Amino acid sequence: MSHADIMAGSNAESDSKQYLTFYLNGEEYGVEILRVQGIQGWDTVTPIPHSPEYILGVMNLRGAIVPIIDLRKRFNMPDMDIGKTTVIIVVKTHNDGESRTIGMVTDAVSEVYSIDENALQPLPDFGGSVSSEFVKGLSTIEDKMLILLDIDRLLDIRDKLAPNSQSSAA
């Protein structure tokens, strides 16, 4: 590969990023694939005391203790029983220099798409189940709508739990 090719290649990729998409309550969501650590089948989850309802508990992921978040509960969607396609997508979040590994329960994984981040549309305010603060934007691929999530905000368990722990410690 010549020098020019490499330059061209990296230029082309800087505009588009790869996203892993998954289904949740009939809609398709996407997370940046570079944040995905792995995809994991359903396994025993141990509940954590004093945790909000959407945190199902923790799981042993190759020796690490990883919290598992139920995305349906997080978005106040109706519950669904664990099925054959239920998977846990393990992602890495970054907040204020701290990084955490967190698993999120989804209905099923779908595809990997290259998405041009410059062409994202903002989420229209139509009162959907997903609050707009967790959404980076909408993208259309093959006539499907993809909701791209900002996982750092969505999975920021630190802030969401701080008041809880204080009240219980008091």
Next chain:
Amino acid sequence: MSDDMDMSEIHDIFYEESYEGLDVMESGLLGLGIGQPDLEIVNNIFRAAHSIKGGAATFGFLPISKFTHGVETLLDQVRAQERIVSEDVIEVLLESVDCIRRMLDMFKAGNVPDEASSIELKQRIDTILALPSGGAMKAASNGEVSEPAELKQWTIQFSPSVDILKTGNEPLRIFNELRALGELKIVSDISKLPDIRTVEADSCYTQWILILDTDAERKRIEEVFDWVSDQADIIIECKESDITNSQAQTTPIAAALELPSSEAESAVAVGASSSNGKNSSSTKESGSIRVSIDKIDALLNLVGELVITQSMLARHADGAVAGSEAQGLKDGLLVLERHTRELQESAMQIRMLPIGASFSRFKRLVRDLSQKTGKKVELKLSGENTELDKTVLEKMSDPLVHLVRNSLDHGIEKPEDRLAAGKPETGTLHLSAYHEGGNIVIQVDDDGAGLNRQRILAKAIEKGIVSPSEQLSDDQINNLIFQAGFSTAEAVSDLSGRGVGMDVVRRNINDLGGRIEVSSREGKGSRFKIRLPLTLAILDGQLVKLGSDVYIFSLLSIVETVLVSPGEVRKVVGNGNVYRLRDDYIPVVRLRDAFKLRCKDSIKTYLERDGELLVVVESDGQRIGLFVDELLDQQQVVIKSLEENYKPVAGLAGATILGDGNVAMIIDVPSLIKTLDIAAITSKIEDFAA
């Protein structure tokens, strides 16, 4: 040393070695007899001081090197038997050790110590140095220190190893240093130079013969080669120059050095290797290496994983396979299990240090305190070789200091009181460490007056810790000293009563997962017994079941487990429940409720049973009962952090991975009790009991 080490890492090594050196000096000084010092000890002290000075000068910690220089000079006189070791000398040297330590602390914290802090001590050293050497044994023959030394010619054969340049040592620098001592002639020997095609640019093939005319002592010349003495063959010979110098006069010089030249070289070599950071021990050849704690913890973590994987394999093999093949597999797994256990034990052993190093610090403390208080105390140590996790050891240091201070301050009586009570004038303080039932026990015994229970009770009533109507057992009264805001000292001295009470001691020990007990006999003495877990990374756990989940208590926190029938639990006005455990009412809580668990199985299953399992735990002297569904095994578990990917949870110390791969939560009793707001319940119990 590798090239990629930045300066701060090198500084850290310097600090660490200097602290070690100071410890060597301190313990040496404390063991040094008055009058007739053991020369071996003196040499150890001197070498430690010398390394500190050398290191400090090299890395630019000039206040330290300047100050240590005076100390070194004094030590040198002692070493050469020119100065008699008096109580004064030891005192000054001990204070110097403290002073150097303070300076190191300041540098380490990023400050530069000011001259004022050491000036007074420096003057005292200078005063001693200025004194005539106090009846030195060989004052007459030891001309080399007091009289101006004569010009002598030295021949030095300097044959460095080929790799000397790679270690960052530059012969040229050494030559320049020698030049500063006097007239230097250098003869190079390049006979070892290989063929030009095989020459490596960073290897040194040259050897030198150096001829030095100087009035400096041999020691000064040897110092120049300190840093390279283990990388070069160095032969230093004194050729009597034509200046009038008789054979008779050189002999005492060698004698004054106390070392024939070959020994002198080996002594220098030891000093040099420790200052090069290659050897962790500053005095003994222990063959150890310095490894960062992080690496060891990573290793321990991996070993923990291995143990889990191994037990998982064993479980699967149990049911899964049959037939002749299976036997081989099972045998193999048994061997694996044994090896894994051994590996785990050896890996844990890395973090373990003998408690002796920590104990020997108390020699100093006891010496200082007994001088200050005018009490006569003998410190006895036993079990110094008992090993303890490094972190536990470090965190135990303050509580132990406090206990020892307390025993000296409040426990052991003044000599005249002791005589009046028919006891020997000198009190005994006994520090011991030993293993007991998988725990480490550290015990502080004194043969002093014992706890004065009337005074403790009176004080507790005065402070409102107990009500006057309460009937307390002797044991309960003894334990009052651990209550917050309690200080028994009639007169607050500078020894104790500095705001850190026994409550802090107990909290520190509880935080480590340990317990402290006190027992005392009036007039005979008291005993503080501290029970500690072997290590912090691994916990001896009692597994219990709550609903479908497994929770783990530290065995150390459990007092007992009792079977309670539903009728024995009584409701107290408000919301608390209590159970009468022998003479005490203790608050009881359902652990499920405490953790607000969303258990899927019906609560009835355990209410319907005839008896309930109550685990009685204790922290900070507070006992509470926790109902659990079932008691499971006891096993060792590896503690893992919940914070790494989640956040700290009140009432939990962390989590662990069980043999089946599932996660189980580890209960932190002290923080659980805080979470439950037991104080509110306890106050109701008092109404109830009364």
